[in-house]
Amino acid sequence: MTVSHTARLLVVGDDDFGAAAADAILQRLPDRRPRLGIATGDTPMPLYSELARRVRSGQIDVSTGFLIALDEYVGLGSQDPRSYAAYVRTQVGAPMGIPAGNILVPDGLAVDPDAEAEAFERRIGDLGGVDVQVAGIGSNGHLAFNEPGSPLDSITRVVTLSEQTRSDNARFFGSSSDVPHRAITQGIATICRARSVVLLARGSSKAAALAAALTGPVDTWIPASVLQRHPAVTVIADRPAAADLPTMRY
Ligand code: F6R
Numbered sequence: 001m002t003v004s005h006t007a008r009l010l011v012v013g014d015d016d017f018g019a020a021a022a023d024a025i026l027q028r029l030p031d032r033r034p035r036l037g038i039a040t041g042d043t044p045m046p047l048y049s050e051l052a053r054r055v056r057s058g059q060i061d062v063s064t065g066f067l068i069a070l071d072e073y074v075g076l077g078s079q080d081p082r083s084y085a086a087y088v089r090t091q092v093g094a095p096m097g098i099p100a101g102n103i104l105v106p107d108g109l110a111v112d113p114d115a116e117a118e119a120f121e122r123r124i125g126d127l128g129g130v131d132v133q134v135a136g137i138g139s140n141g142h143l144a145f146n147e148p149g150s151p152l153d154s155i156t157r158v159v160t161l162s163e164q165t166r167s168d169n170a171r172f173f174g175s176s177s178d179v180p181h182r183a184i185t186q187g188i189a190t191i192c193r194a195r196s197v198v199l200l201a202r203g204s205s206k207a208a209a210l211a212a213a214l215t216g217p218v219d220t221w222i223p224a225s226v227l228q229r230h231p232a233v234t235v236i237a238d239r240p241a242a243a244d245l246p247t248m249r250y
Helices: 014-028 045-056 084-096 113-126 163-172 188-192 204-215 223-229
Strands: 008-012 035-038 066-069 071-073 132-135 157-160 182-185 196-201 233-238
Touching: 008 014, 014 045, 014 132, 014 196, 014 233, 045 084, 066 084, 071 084, 113 157, 113 182, 188 223, 196 204, 196 223, 204 223, 204 233, 223 233
Parallel strands: 008 233, 035 066, 035 132, 132 196, 196 233
Antiparallel strands: 071 182, 157 182
16 A cells, blocks of 8 residues: 555554553653644544543643643634533543643634734744644544645644534534634644654544545645655555545455
8 A cells, every 4th residue: 555655544443442552652752841733523532532631641741731722613612512622631630740830732712813923933843843642533633723725834823714624613603604713723734743743543434534544645635644654654544435445345
Protein backbone atom coordinates (compact mmCIF):
# COMPACT_ATOMS: atom_id res chain seq x y z
CA MET A 1 0.00 0.00 0.00
CA THR A 2 1.11 3.60 -0.42
CA VAL A 3 0.95 4.91 3.13
CA SER A 4 4.00 7.20 3.21
CA HIS A 5 7.19 5.26 3.92
CA THR A 6 7.70 6.90 7.31
CA ALA A 7 4.13 6.32 8.56
CA ARG A 8 3.19 3.39 10.76
CA LEU A 9 -0.30 1.93 10.59
CA LEU A 10 -1.73 -0.10 13.45
CA VAL A 11 -5.14 -1.72 13.10
CA VAL A 12 -6.42 -2.67 16.53
CA GLY A 13 -9.53 -4.08 18.18
CA ASP A 14 -11.75 -1.86 20.33
CA ASP A 15 -10.34 -3.17 23.60
CA ASP A 16 -6.79 -2.28 22.58
CA PHE A 17 -7.43 1.10 21.00
CA GLY A 18 -6.76 3.30 24.03
CA ALA A 19 -3.62 1.43 25.09
CA ALA A 20 -2.19 1.36 21.56
CA ALA A 21 -2.77 5.10 21.17
CA ALA A 22 -1.33 5.85 24.63
CA ASP A 23 1.78 3.78 23.87
CA ALA A 24 2.28 5.56 20.54
CA ILE A 25 2.03 8.95 22.23
CA LEU A 26 4.18 8.20 25.24
CA GLN A 27 6.96 6.75 23.05
CA ARG A 28 7.27 10.17 21.41
CA LEU A 29 6.49 12.54 24.28
CA PRO A 30 9.46 14.01 26.17
CA ASP A 31 9.45 13.45 29.95
CA ARG A 32 10.12 17.07 30.77
CA ARG A 33 7.54 19.71 29.88
CA PRO A 34 5.72 17.59 27.29
CA ARG A 35 3.57 19.56 24.83
CA LEU A 36 0.68 17.44 23.66
CA GLY A 37 -1.63 18.60 20.88
CA ILE A 38 -5.23 17.67 21.59
CA ALA A 39 -7.99 16.67 19.19
CA THR A 40 -11.47 16.69 20.69
CA GLY A 41 -14.48 14.58 19.70
CA ASP A 42 -15.39 10.93 20.23
CA THR A 43 -12.44 9.19 18.61
CA PRO A 44 -9.68 10.00 21.14
CA MET A 45 -11.79 9.34 24.27
CA PRO A 46 -10.32 5.83 24.86
CA LEU A 47 -6.85 7.38 24.59
CA TYR A 48 -7.57 10.10 27.15
CA SER A 49 -9.17 7.56 29.53
CA GLU A 50 -6.10 5.35 29.24
CA LEU A 51 -3.67 8.24 29.82
CA ALA A 52 -5.71 9.27 32.90
CA ARG A 53 -5.64 5.67 34.15
CA ARG A 54 -1.84 5.57 33.83
CA VAL A 55 -1.58 8.90 35.68
CA ARG A 56 -3.81 7.60 38.52
CA SER A 57 -1.82 4.38 38.83
CA GLY A 58 1.45 6.33 39.00
CA GLN A 59 2.83 4.88 35.74
CA ILE A 60 3.24 8.33 34.21
CA ASP A 61 3.43 11.92 35.44
CA VAL A 62 2.60 14.61 32.90
CA SER A 63 1.78 17.35 35.41
CA THR A 64 4.47 19.67 33.99
CA GLY A 65 2.96 19.28 30.54
CA PHE A 66 1.01 21.59 28.25
CA LEU A 67 -2.11 20.76 26.27
CA ILE A 68 -2.67 22.64 23.03
CA ALA A 69 -6.07 22.35 21.36
CA LEU A 70 -6.52 22.11 17.61
CA ASP A 71 -9.65 24.20 17.42
CA GLU A 72 -12.62 25.93 19.02
CA TYR A 73 -16.07 27.01 17.90
CA VAL A 74 -16.52 30.75 17.42
CA GLY A 75 -19.26 31.88 19.80
CA LEU A 76 -18.75 29.31 22.56
CA GLY A 77 -17.03 30.37 25.79
CA SER A 78 -14.88 28.09 27.90
CA GLN A 79 -17.68 27.62 30.45
CA ASP A 80 -20.04 26.28 27.79
CA PRO A 81 -19.99 22.48 28.16
CA ARG A 82 -20.12 22.12 24.34
CA SER A 83 -16.95 24.17 23.89
CA TYR A 84 -13.65 22.46 23.15
CA ALA A 85 -12.14 24.44 26.02
CA ALA A 86 -14.50 22.60 28.38
CA TYR A 87 -13.69 19.26 26.71
CA VAL A 88 -9.92 19.70 27.02
CA ARG A 89 -10.19 20.90 30.63
CA THR A 90 -12.60 18.23 31.89
CA GLN A 91 -11.82 15.20 29.69
CA VAL A 92 -8.07 15.58 29.37
CA GLY A 93 -6.42 18.21 31.61
CA ALA A 94 -8.09 17.55 34.96
CA PRO A 95 -7.93 13.72 34.74
CA MET A 96 -4.26 13.94 33.73
CA GLY A 97 -3.35 16.40 36.49
CA ILE A 98 -2.39 19.23 34.13
CA PRO A 99 -3.02 22.70 35.60
CA ALA A 100 -5.61 24.88 33.84
CA GLY A 101 -2.89 27.49 33.20
CA ASN A 102 -1.06 24.96 30.99
CA ILE A 103 -4.02 24.44 28.67
CA LEU A 104 -4.18 26.48 25.47
CA VAL A 105 -7.44 26.70 23.54
CA PRO A 106 -8.44 29.54 21.21
CA ASP A 107 -10.96 31.87 22.86
CA GLY A 108 -14.26 31.28 21.08
CA LEU A 109 -15.66 34.48 22.56
CA ALA A 110 -12.80 36.74 21.45
CA VAL A 111 -14.13 40.10 20.24
CA ASP A 112 -11.84 39.82 17.23
CA PRO A 113 -11.64 36.12 16.25
CA ASP A 114 -9.11 36.81 13.46
CA ALA A 115 -6.75 38.48 15.94
CA GLU A 116 -7.32 35.60 18.38
CA ALA A 117 -6.36 33.11 15.64
CA GLU A 118 -3.16 35.03 14.93
CA ALA A 119 -2.36 35.22 18.64
CA PHE A 120 -2.97 31.47 19.03
CA GLU A 121 -0.54 30.68 16.23
CA ARG A 122 2.06 32.83 18.02
CA ARG A 123 1.35 31.18 21.39
CA ILE A 124 2.10 27.73 19.92
CA GLY A 125 5.43 29.04 18.61
CA ASP A 126 6.27 30.77 21.91
CA LEU A 127 5.74 27.48 23.71
CA GLY A 128 8.24 25.80 21.38
CA GLY A 129 5.70 23.94 19.25
CA VAL A 130 3.86 20.66 19.71
CA ASP A 131 5.80 17.47 20.51
CA VAL A 132 3.03 15.03 19.67
CA GLN A 133 -0.22 15.98 17.96
CA VAL A 134 -3.27 13.78 18.46
CA ALA A 135 -5.48 14.11 15.39
CA GLY A 136 -8.81 12.71 14.24
CA ILE A 137 -10.24 12.68 10.74
CA GLY A 138 -13.61 13.98 9.62
CA SER A 139 -15.92 11.81 7.53
CA ASN A 140 -15.13 14.34 4.77
CA GLY A 141 -11.36 14.03 5.30
CA HIS A 142 -11.00 17.20 7.35
CA LEU A 143 -8.01 17.64 9.64
CA ALA A 144 -8.85 19.72 12.73
CA PHE A 145 -11.42 22.09 11.18
CA ASN A 146 -9.50 22.41 7.92
CA GLU A 147 -12.35 21.49 5.64
CA PRO A 148 -11.95 20.13 2.09
CA GLY A 149 -10.34 22.79 -0.10
CA SER A 150 -8.25 24.28 2.74
CA PRO A 151 -4.82 25.45 1.55
CA LEU A 152 -1.99 23.13 2.56
CA ASP A 153 0.05 26.14 3.72
CA SER A 154 -2.75 27.51 5.95
CA ILE A 155 -2.04 28.64 9.52
CA THR A 156 -4.41 29.23 12.44
CA ARG A 157 -7.42 31.17 11.22
CA VAL A 158 -11.19 31.54 11.31
CA VAL A 159 -12.97 29.05 9.04
CA THR A 160 -16.53 28.28 8.00
CA LEU A 161 -17.59 24.74 8.85
CA SER A 162 -18.94 22.55 6.07
CA GLU A 163 -22.53 21.30 6.20
CA GLN A 164 -21.13 17.76 6.53
CA THR A 165 -19.16 18.68 9.65
CA ARG A 166 -22.08 20.57 11.18
CA SER A 167 -24.33 17.59 10.59
CA ASP A 168 -21.69 15.11 11.93
CA ASN A 169 -21.34 17.22 15.09
CA ALA A 170 -25.08 17.77 15.60
CA ARG A 171 -24.95 14.93 18.14
CA PHE A 172 -23.11 17.22 20.56
CA PHE A 173 -25.63 20.06 20.11
CA GLY A 174 -29.06 18.48 19.69
CA SER A 175 -29.49 19.55 16.06
CA SER A 176 -27.27 20.74 13.22
CA SER A 177 -28.89 24.16 13.26
CA ASP A 178 -27.42 24.68 16.74
CA VAL A 179 -23.86 23.86 15.64
CA PRO A 180 -21.85 27.08 15.22
CA HIS A 181 -21.06 28.04 11.65
CA ARG A 182 -17.50 29.19 12.31
CA ALA A 183 -14.45 27.97 14.20
CA ILE A 184 -10.87 28.96 14.91
CA THR A 185 -8.64 26.13 13.75
CA GLN A 186 -4.95 25.45 13.58
CA GLY A 187 -3.99 25.47 9.92
CA ILE A 188 -2.65 22.53 7.94
CA ALA A 189 0.87 23.99 7.99
CA THR A 190 0.57 24.62 11.75
CA ILE A 191 -0.38 20.99 12.40
CA CYS A 192 2.42 19.73 10.17
CA ARG A 193 4.96 21.56 12.34
CA ALA A 194 4.23 19.15 15.21
CA ARG A 195 7.23 16.86 15.68
CA SER A 196 5.03 13.74 15.53
CA VAL A 197 1.42 13.13 14.70
CA VAL A 198 -0.76 10.27 15.91
CA LEU A 199 -3.84 10.06 13.68
CA LEU A 200 -6.74 8.13 15.19
CA ALA A 201 -9.81 6.77 13.38
CA ARG A 202 -12.67 4.73 14.73
CA GLY A 203 -15.84 3.55 13.03
CA SER A 204 -17.06 2.77 9.54
CA SER A 205 -18.01 6.40 8.89
CA LYS A 206 -14.28 7.14 8.65
CA ALA A 207 -13.31 4.27 6.33
CA ALA A 208 -13.57 6.09 3.00
CA ALA A 209 -11.89 9.26 4.26
CA LEU A 210 -9.07 7.32 5.92
CA ALA A 211 -8.38 5.29 2.78
CA ALA A 212 -8.39 8.45 0.65
CA ALA A 213 -6.10 10.25 3.12
CA LEU A 214 -3.57 7.44 3.36
CA THR A 215 -3.58 5.91 -0.10
CA GLY A 216 -4.81 8.63 -2.45
CA PRO A 217 -2.91 11.66 -3.73
CA VAL A 218 -2.07 14.52 -1.35
CA ASP A 219 -4.99 16.76 -2.17
CA THR A 220 -6.52 19.85 -0.58
CA TRP A 221 -9.92 18.13 -0.98
CA ILE A 222 -8.81 15.50 1.56
CA PRO A 223 -6.92 17.71 4.03
CA ALA A 224 -5.74 14.76 6.18
CA SER A 225 -3.84 13.45 3.12
CA VAL A 226 -1.18 16.06 3.87
CA LEU A 227 0.03 13.76 6.66
CA GLN A 228 1.58 11.56 3.96
CA ARG A 229 4.24 14.29 3.77
CA HIS A 230 4.88 14.43 7.51
CA PRO A 231 8.06 12.64 8.59
CA ALA A 232 6.68 11.02 11.77
CA VAL A 233 3.08 9.84 11.64
CA THR A 234 1.46 6.88 13.36
CA VAL A 235 -2.05 5.95 12.30
CA ILE A 236 -4.17 3.89 14.67
CA ALA A 237 -7.49 2.64 13.33
CA ASP A 238 -10.08 0.17 14.48
CA ARG A 239 -11.15 -2.50 12.00
CA PRO A 240 -14.27 -0.70 10.69
CA ALA A 241 -12.25 2.48 10.02
CA ALA A 242 -9.49 0.47 8.31
CA ALA A 243 -11.91 -1.55 6.18
CA ASP A 244 -11.20 0.33 2.93
CA LEU A 245 -7.41 0.24 3.27
CA PRO A 246 -5.85 -2.03 0.65
CA THR A 247 -3.79 -3.86 3.26
CA MET A 248 -6.98 -5.31 4.73
CA ARG A 249 -7.30 -7.54 1.66
CA TYR A 250 -4.27 -9.56 2.68
C1 F6R B 1 -11.57 18.01 16.87
C2 F6R B 1 -11.19 18.08 15.47
C3 F6R B 1 -11.88 17.27 14.43
C4 F6R B 1 -12.19 15.83 14.86
C5 F6R B 1 -12.94 15.09 13.75
C6 F6R B 1 -13.38 13.73 14.20
O1 F6R B 1 -10.76 18.84 17.66
O2 F6R B 1 -10.34 18.82 15.16
O3 F6R B 1 -11.10 17.24 13.27
O4 F6R B 1 -11.00 15.16 15.15
O5 F6R B 1 -14.06 15.83 13.38
O6 F6R B 1 -14.32 13.86 15.24
P1 F6R B 1 -14.87 12.58 16.00
O7 F6R B 1 -13.70 11.98 16.69
O8 F6R B 1 -15.88 13.11 17.00
O9 F6R B 1 -15.46 11.69 14.97
